[in-house]
Amino acid sequence: MAVVVRAGAAPLCGAGVFAAGVGVLVPGFTGRRIGVMAGAALFLVAAALVSYGRRKRYGALARGAAKAGRHDVLQDRAVTVRNWRHAHRWWLLLAFLAALGSSLAVPAAGGMLLVGAGVGLRLKAAWLGRRERAEDMLLWVRVDWLDARGGRPAGPAVKGYRGTGIAAGDAAPGGARRRTAVPV
Structure with a gap:
C-alpha cells in the first residue's frame, strides 16, 4: 500500500527539480530572489500538507487490516509503480508544464x-x-479495490487493507524495493 503512495514521489521530484532549475535561468516578473523565497515557502507548505493529509483515514484502515486470504489478489511492487505512473502520466506532464510556465x-x-x-x-x-x-x-490494498485509473490507497473504493508478514512480496516496509542478501 505504501508503494502506491510512494509511486508518485520520484516523478514529481524529478520534474520539479528540472522545472525549478529552468525557472532560475529566467528572471521572471518578480525576480529570482523573490521566486526562490516563494518557492521555499511553497515547498514547506506542500511537503507538510501532503505528508500529513488523510493520516486518520490511513490509520483507520490500517487498524482494521485483515490477514490476506488465499483469494486476495496482491500485485508486485514494480507492477504497482508502473500502473500508477502510466495512469497519471498526463497529470504529471500537466503539472510539469504548469510549473515551467509559472517560471515566467x-x-x-x-x-x-x-x-x-x-x-x-x-x-x-x-x-x-x-x-x-x-x-x-x-x-496491502487489494488490486480490485484500486480503480483502473491508478487508484488511491485511501480512496472511497478501498474498504480495508490486507496484511501479510513483513517478508512477503518484493516491497520493504514503506514501499521501497526489497534489498536481498547477496550469497557469499
Whole structure:
C-alpha cells in the first residue's frame, strides 16, 4: 500500500527539480530572489500538507487490516509503480508544464512546489513504513479495490487493507524495493 503512495514521489521530484532549475535561468516578473523565497515557502507548505493529509483515514484502515486470504489478489511492487505512473502520466506532464510556465512570473516557485509534493509523498511512505515495522505486518490494498485509473490507497473504493508478514512480496516496509542478501 505504501508503494502506491510512494509511486508518485520520484516523478514529481524529478520534474520539479528540472522545472525549478529552468525557472532560475529566467528572471521572471518578480525576480529570482523573490521566486526562490516563494518557492521555499511553497515547498514547506506542500511537503507538510501532503505528508500529513488523510493520516486518520490511513490509520483507520490500517487498524482494521485483515490477514490476506488465499483469494486476495496482491500485485508486485514494480507492477504497482508502473500502473500508477502510466495512469497519471498526463497529470504529471500537466503539472510539469504548469510549473515551467509559472517560471515566467515567479521563477522556480512552481518547480519547488512539485518537489515539495514529492517529498511529502516520501515522508508519508516513511511514516507508513514505520507503522508497518511496528506492527510487523506489510499493508496491502487489494488490486480490485484500486480503480483502473491508478487508484488511491485511501480512496472511497478501498474498504480495508490486507496484511501479510513483513517478508512477503518484493516491497520493504514503506514501499521501497526489497534489498536481498547477496550469497557469499
